[in-house]
Amino acid sequence: MAAAESLFSQLVPVQAKCQGCEERRINVRVNIELQSTTNPIHRKDLVVRLTDDSDPFFLYNLVISEEDFQSLKLQQSLLVDFSAFPQRFIDLLQHCIQEQNKDIPRFLLHLVSSGPNLDHTPAFLNVVETNPFKHLTHLSLKFLPGNDAEIKKFLATCLKCIKEEKLLLEQKLRKTDEDLTRQLNYAQQ
Amino acid sequence: MAAAESLFSQLVPVQAKCQGCEERRINVRVNIELQSTTNPIHRKDLVVRLTDDSDPFFLYNLVISEEDFQSLKLQQSLLVDFSAFPQRFIDLLQHCIQEQNKDIPRFLLHLVSSGPNLDHTPAFLNVVETNPFKHLTHLSLKFLPGNDAEIKKFLATCLKCIKEEKLLLEQKLRKTDEDLTRQLNYAQQ
Numbered sequence: 001m002a003a004a005e006s007l008f009s010q011l012v013p014v015q016a017k018c019q020g021c022e023e024r025r026i027n028v029r030v031n032i033e034l035q036s037t038t039n040p041i042h043r044k045d046l047v048v049r050l051t052d053d054s055d056p057f058f059l060y061n062l063v064i065s066e067e068d069f070q071s072l073k074l075q076q077s078l079l080v081d082f083s084a085f086p087q088r089f090i091d092l093l094q095h096c097i098q099e100q101n102k103d104i105p106r107f108l109l110h111l112v113s114s115g116p117n118l119d120h121t122p123a124f125l126n127v128v129e130t131n132p133f134k135h136l137t138h139l140s141l142k143f144l145p146g147n148d149a150e151i152k153k154f155l156a157t158c159l160k161c162i163k164e165e166k167l168l169l170e171q172k173l174r175k176t177d178e179d180l181t182r183q184l185n186y187a188q189q
Numbered sequence: 190m191a192a193a194e195s196l197f198s199q200l201v202p203v204q205a206k207c208q209g210c211e212e213r214r215i216n217v218r219v220n221i222e223l224q225s226t227t228n229p230i231h232r233k234d235l236v237v238r239l240t241d242d243s244d245p246f247f248l249y250n251l252v253i254s255e256e257d258f259q260s261l262k263l264q265q266s267l268l269v270d271f272s273a274f275p276q277r278f279i280d281l282l283q284h285c286i287q288e289q290n291k292d293i294p295r296f297l298l299h300l301v302s303s304g305p306n307l308d309h310t311p312a313f314l315n316v317v318e319t320n321p322f323k324h325l326t327h328l329s330l331k332f333l334p335g336n337d338a339e340i341k342k343f344l345a346t347c348l349k350c351i352k353e354e355k356l357l358l359e360q361k362l363r364k365t366d367e368d369l370t371r372q373l374n375y376a377q378q
Contacts (some may be wrong), residue, residue: 023364029271056344056345056348056349057341057345078355122310146337147337148336148337148340148341149337149340151337152246152340152341152344155245155341155344155348156245156344157247157344158348159246159344159348159351160244160349162348162351162352162355165349165355166354166358168353169355169358169359169362170358173358173362173365174360174363176362176365176366176369177365177369180365180366180369180370181369182374183373184376185367186378187373187376189378
């Protein structure tokens, strides 16, 4: 048995940096899910996915298990446990969204790749607060770029969703047209 | 400079057969394009793609260059040249479409894979005429299954198209709603 609970799916402004290329601002869709498996053992994974609505090949994945979280907690001096972590992460993302239109945003997301472009190397997503004294990194998460098979699977899911949305729109258009035409005929009699 | 001329894109009924699995009838979208390149040398390729609207991971490709065609012509005793071939192939597909609702269709397309399923091995698309005497293969083309990178690229293209179609539908729905509501208000005054 596996179940996925969607916790967050929003566009978040990100400063993207990679080696030798100019820093640029992109809107990244951050998707956070809690995946539970009960068989063979009970386990929970926090799954974070970064995508770009305008670039179908942009895909970064991060899976944090409860064990992974213990090292992350130690390494980054976190004071919350695994169950409280997702909401704290979402709070930080919300700060970044709220600050996005300010001249000097206090909270900013950085996506930093060590490679020459954002495609084929791991990238760090850093939540950075800028105060008058310094840049303060609240969290730094390492994402892996999706491979062809993962991107293929992701695109198939997108295609399925958008096909359903399109079908609903077609039905709504037909219904709107019929309803209003009927009312119009009636009113014109 | 590369240009692609679309020659055919339709759903065609196909009998799919693979080793050890039951024969089944699927509707395959056959897409035929003529791709021209002028640089560095002038060349034309006939590109045939098989996809399944209900299975995003189903993708078979065939590229026939003018040279390839010479061996195909020899091997299968064809009497037409490269420039006439696409239309003859389309004519055969049209025969299969026309015959699809008959009890005993005279023309049938077979997609035959030597592997245990239709996914990872080359497959032959055969145009077979059944007359009282025998099965007569008019054409047999060898397709290669798309790899993850090709499927990824194909799905991204589908997604782009369907997003555009969805946008147009949304605009049309808004316009229909506005137009008819305006007319209705006017008629009701």
